[in-house]
């Protein structure tokens with residue numbers, strides 16, 4: 001862990017460590033710089049941390065990353081990185097003015113202790129606790145009379161049977177906390193046997209049950225909030241899942257203005273209540289009975305990638321601005337149609353980087369690759385197309401996605 005240093009102390013090139021070595025009878029003096037205080041620390045390994053870092057660099061801010069391996073998507077792009085277990089955040093906070101957290105595998109108790117000790121962790125522990133723990137999150141939303149699925153903790157097989165007896169099958173089983181990136185967190189089970197099998201396979205992970213929602217479509221609201229409450233909300237994104245994974249994101253969403261405004265208002269009120277700082281994403285199900293809040297993520301979100309090209313300020317830049325308490329940038333859509341498609345690895349393990357030229361030949365599509373090893377179901381990149389017509393833009397994005405995966409477009 002780094003030497004304890006308060007954020008207000010001046011540190012920089014003048015902080016020099018001098019050590020003497022006695023080699024072959026001669027005295028050699030090694031002069032090495034102590035790590036300088038970085039304005040921004042990022043705990044994260046994936047594409048979210050990678051793109052947040054790129055947004056910080058655009059503003060001339062060199063963040064320090066806490067990554068777990070040299071091959072991590074975020075590590076590949078980081079000039080200033082510490083490779084360690086996420087618990088090394090205790091050291092990172094000593095070296096950074098502000099620390100923001102990309103993934104959910106950080107110990108909340110540790111973050112709480114660091115915040116209590118006066119370190120600046122954003123979005124803040126109240127928000128992190130709500131985002132990391134789905135049961136706690138649901139209770140907060142219920143207390144605010146926001147619509148959420150019916151839910152219950154699953155501590156035993158009896159809990160599952162009791163839940164299904166009242167609410168029927170299918171039952172949605174969820175992990176209360178997200179696992180590693182490759183871990184599955186949601187199972188829609190149709191029967192007692194299937195549910196008990198999931199529970200035994202996931203033994204050791206806290207689980208919850210939720211009633212199945214007849215979803216018409218899924219919406220995501222992304223917003224950025226500064227300390228003190230200034231909020232900017234992006235246009236509502238419609239999210240289309242494939243094989244249980246987010247695949248296509250479209251804006252504008254195919255919902256009326258009233259629903260879109262209601263979703264944006266609910267997301268803003270959640271951010272206010274949690275006193276969130278940074279980007280907050282609120283996922284909704286739209287059912288025939290209206291909006292249901294599915295989940296809160298306290299970081300830039302997959303559905304917001306489209307605003308790199310589709311808005312004057314990307315969600316990543318606004319996250320950096322918000323956590324550093326800098327003025328937020330505008331969040332309106334710069335085009336009347338924006339589509340992002342995730343590039344998800346198939347069983348053939350095709351590496352999209354091999355097909356980059358073919359994808360770039362699809363004019364007007366912006367290609368983002370995350371530098372990850374291809375594996376089935378893994379998000380390897382995304383493509384975004386902008387324009388005037390949603391179907392046309394979607395077709396362009398689909399062609400680039402298919403090119404990257406070495407496939408023919410599937411229309």
Ligand code: ADP
Nearest residue numbers: 149172185186210211212213218241244294295
């Ligand atoms: P994750 O955090 O792994 O993305 P989510 O809670 O967002 O998990 O669920 C993933 C997907 O599973 C959702 O986008 C939705 O399509 C489906 N899903 C989740 N909960 C329910 C539910 N209660 N009813 C119906 N489908 C659900």
